[in-house]
Amino acid sequence: MQESMTLAMYGAIAGAVALAFALVTFASIMKEPMGTPRMKQISEAVQEGAMAYLNRQYKTLIPFTLVVAVLLVLVLPRLDPRIKGDALAISFLVGAVCSAIAGYLGMNSTTKSNARTAEAARSHGLGKALNVSFRAGAVMGLSVAGLGLLGVSVLYLIYKDPVVINSFAFGASAIAFFARVGGGIYTKAADVGADLVGKVEAGIPEDDPRNPATIADNVGDNVGDTAGMGADLFESYAATTIAAMIIGNAIFGPKGALFPLVVGAVGIIASILGTFFVRTGEGGNPQAALNLGLWATNIMTAIGVYFLSAWTFPGKDALGIFLAVAAGLIVNVAIGALTEYYTSNSRPPCLRIAEASKTGPATNVIHGLSVGMESVFFPMLFFAAAIYFAYWVASWESASHAIYGIAMAAMGMLSTAGIVVAMDSFGPVADNAGGIAEMAELPPEVRQKTDKLDAVGNTTAAIAKGFAIGSAALTALALFQAYADEVARNPKLQHLLTDGHLVINLNNPQVLVGLLIGASIPFVVSASTMRAVGDAAYGMVNEVRRQFREIKGIMEGEAKPDYARCVSIATGAAINKMIFPGLVAVIVPLIVGFGLGAMALAGYLAGLTATGVLMALFLANAGGSWDNAKKWIEAGNLGGKKIDGKPNPIHQAAVIGDTVGDPCKDTSGPAMNPLIKVAGTVSLIIGAVLFR
């Protein structure tokens, strides 16, 4: 026991080191110059809008979190007196607060770095701009991973029961779902609104200061891509660690419970070291620098885990568990490569969409849907292979150890979250920097440099999206198995067990019914989030049209548009529309579990995970491919944007496809990840008190 507490302490220390490193990095960024007063002013407007949104989002969620906490304290212990309701409630609140802190830290860092990145590009060049923007991303990445590891480790030191601290993951996942959905709606409402009226109707360029929605659009990049993704991966990180701890505890006792923390610690230290590999000179290739950082982190993590596994586990488990972790690392790379294949505009799928634009928007959309649907197969095959492999290697020592394999593969994948989030978050910083360069009317070569970074950011964002989906899938499976373990411990459900295990038989009508209901929920949540973007964008379009009409001198640059009003419309829409899907995500598992029983809930989780992952891949890849097909045409292919001064109909068709893809890839698709995870964490909590 003493030794195991030492392990938890290592986890806490690694988490704290990562956080400290994040804060030091943040302080160092703050010393960089912000450029001209105009740049500072714009940056502050974006920052203000982003913070206003975050404040309102978290404020809206306070009643929800308090109600849940009260239910945890008052209701659960009545259903089973052995349950420590106060511990659950505290863990839940800590999880929710940590998620919010990670969001604030990351958002602060990225929104304060955009002007600094633009200034770095202006006064120093590409290398420095990459350095500033990537450091800003690293603050986000290390905050996410550090807070996750620290929170889980400290709660474990206090409560010594992984099931209690699952509530931490539940808190994180509830917040993550709202952050993902709200952020996704915000960013797309602003983007679609800004583009449809500004670019298409008024014919002014992207990020033009005359466009009233332009600040909202830049805010959206931060609240969607940075805060949403950060919350999502914070949740994956917490939930996977805890699911692995629960399963490990059941199989190996404290040693098994703590090894996931050790893997997390290795990954986080490797991520910190990995950030130092990301450097490039003026003519250099930022993508290569980022890839080097990622590979270095993966390799260092693998080496570290190899030795620690050998030190922790006896017999064949030592190698088996290392290989399971390695499988997670490999799937991570594979999913990233597949995402890149299906969305990159130098590859056949995306070019097919561009080609289909020749016969108009309908064929563009048909081919985009087809690419998205097609893109699910190989990632699913990789997941399946990784699951099979991890299961197999973990069973070498004993068949009963097998299910630890999937959890450790998930842990392996997530251990490098620090650097992956850093790579993802630097993109919006570079994107914003470009926006500021445009709005502050800096020389065009500054914009060219930030555009180069932004293009790299699109690729790293695709990789991070694949990572988020893959980690959500493995996390959900680990939670599913932890749930089965929890039900097996539930004294009221002993009649459901066979040889002490929960056998989730697909031929049992409860399981089948749960599976069918669960499988349909991702469609429902996709539908409601997609509709929300449509409605919110509609409001934004009308507001921008109104300002162009009513504010005199706006098009001549003589009058300032009312940026704040657009920010406030996007904020209001995002907050209002995130409620319904959020409640569906949290409440339906409760209805299924208490109404139809523990078996139905198991089926629900399986069905939800399968279609949730499929929809996530379909929507993300279709959207990404539509986007890049448009960009490829804009680069001058198939006639480019204009032919003989007139809009090129091929480009117009591609713009329509891209707009259809916007809510797919940035709202509905990303909402799938927290959807499947929140169901898992909720189920894990009620698994101990279900009565049928």
Added chain:
Amino acid sequence: MQESMTLAMYGAIAGAVALAFALVTFASIMKEPMGTPRMKQISEAVQEGAMAYLNRQYKTLIPFTLVVAVLLVLVLPRLDPRIKGDALAISFLVGAVCSAIAGYLGMNSTTKSNARTAEAARSHGLGKALNVSFRAGAVMGLSVAGLGLLGVSVLYLIYKDPVVINSFAFGASAIAFFARVGGGIYTKAADVGADLVGKVEAGIPEDDPRNPATIADNVGDNVGDTAGMGADLFESYAATTIAAMIIGNAIFGPKGALFPLVVGAVGIIASILGTFFVRTGEGGNPQAALNLGLWATNIMTAIGVYFLSAWTFPGKDALGIFLAVAAGLIVNVAIGALTEYYTSNSRPPCLRIAEASKTGPATNVIHGLSVGMESVFFPMLFFAAAIYFAYWVASWESASHAIYGIAMAAMGMLSTAGIVVAMDSFGPVADNAGGIAEMAELPPEVRQKTDKLDAVGNTTAAIAKGFAIGSAALTALALFQAYADEVARNPKLQHLLTDGHLVINLNNPQVLVGLLIGASIPFVVSASTMRAVGDAAYGMVNEVRRQFREIKGIMEGEAKPDYARCVSIATGAAINKMIFPGLVAVIVPLIVGFGLGAMALAGYLAGLTATGVLMALFLANAGGSWDNAKKWIEAGNLGGKKIDGKPNPIHQAAVIGDTVGDPCKDTSGPAMNPLIKVAGTVSLIIGAVLFR
């Protein structure tokens, strides 16, 4: 045993009666006049194109069927000597041939009735036109149900083993998959080609004789909606009956094996009687007449089954099994109503899409996707409820009888296939009649009458689509359970059983991996069929453009377009592009079963069924709703087709949505039904010989 053979004889007799009734009806239709020589000529061109397509389709499938038959004879008995390979091969070929016969009979009837319907509308009026077109549909409906029941009953009389005659269902389902996919590609390639160049570019009306693709378009209505749907439901009918027989045999012996035939016989007699309720006068409401026919059939079936169940089963099973059948009948009605709700243009979902067209095609498409995704939830809930209920009532007498419930619910749903197919098939006849009225330049009031029937046909088609999806879902579940029973009898797989039953544990990695792979296959098949339509339509567009350009005098009506070339392009594309998805459907289950084992195949079936049904609902309802949103605008809403003589951009946006929806609702969506069934029938055959 003697008594049970008598029951099978009743099944065979009812099937033969239905077939005889179909032939008599067909003969009576042939006595109706065909109208002017021009009408006759057009009708014959359509018929010729349709028959040419069917001939080529079946000819292409001959090598495939022969290879499968040879494999059944040569390979299976080596894997397990108890297997009668020749019986399997014969049943398979009989199933394939019966499916083809049903296709020919129905197609013959509908293509020979189109001009007769137009003539009836011209010389007698609406009532007579409904009478002719519905009788044509009834020939199809009763051929499908009659051949299904006759084939299964006779094969049972010969082989007395439901597992052997499952091969009949396999034959039917293999053909059905190709027919659905090929027909779906054909109809949409022709439709999109005819519309994009004819209506949009050349500005000539629908069905204008100057359009080279117009005959192909009319052929498409027959090969897609009639032959494809007929093959689909023939398969459901055969597969459900056989799955119910296998499960019933395992539980009740011959009595249980034969009761499904009795339910089929009752349904078919009720369907024949039901057709007599479908009559209307000149000012009458054809929809009401059709609804009356459907309700009468449902009620007669329910009453018949109530008494026969009481006569066949002792104790609580009598009522329980009747209630399970009744649940199937009710789900049938409920799914139809839900389909109608999500696609009708007097309901909110469709109006939302129309409204969204105001802000352009992108928002139209986004809302259409959202409506389609939303529409899956309540049907899935109804399936889940029906499964739960059927399971529960069937377990009243004994828990071991429970799984007979789902099979009997499926049987209840399908027992009325005769009249449902009739209602579905009359639509294309009316649609074609309208086309002929247009091309033969009949007075406009004829077209108005056929349009009225066509509009009703769209609603009944929606109901039939819901029916096809619902029956496919229940059929697939019944097959899934029959598969579990088969594996339990497989001597090599006894180590997989627990208490003599196959426990399909979701916590088993094989099952999980199978589930994930199975869940992804519907996306792959959707993608490939959608892409096929895109590519085939592209070829058609180019051909129509070429004819307009190269054939002089075509636009003035002085030169005849080359209809045959368009027919042949559509045929070639449909045949070529149906191969890949067809092989995926048949071969992947073999790979999973022999490669990963019986458990993985069980997971595969579950995953495939869940997402297959979801995708079927999503695609069909999104497509239907886009279509009707466009029609609603064309009826003069939101500005109608033109504003001040210029194309209304709102209408143009809706046309784009409709075109996106075309392959969704008529190709990819309908392909899902045979996809999930063919996997079930293949698995059922190899379930006896899997070796791991």
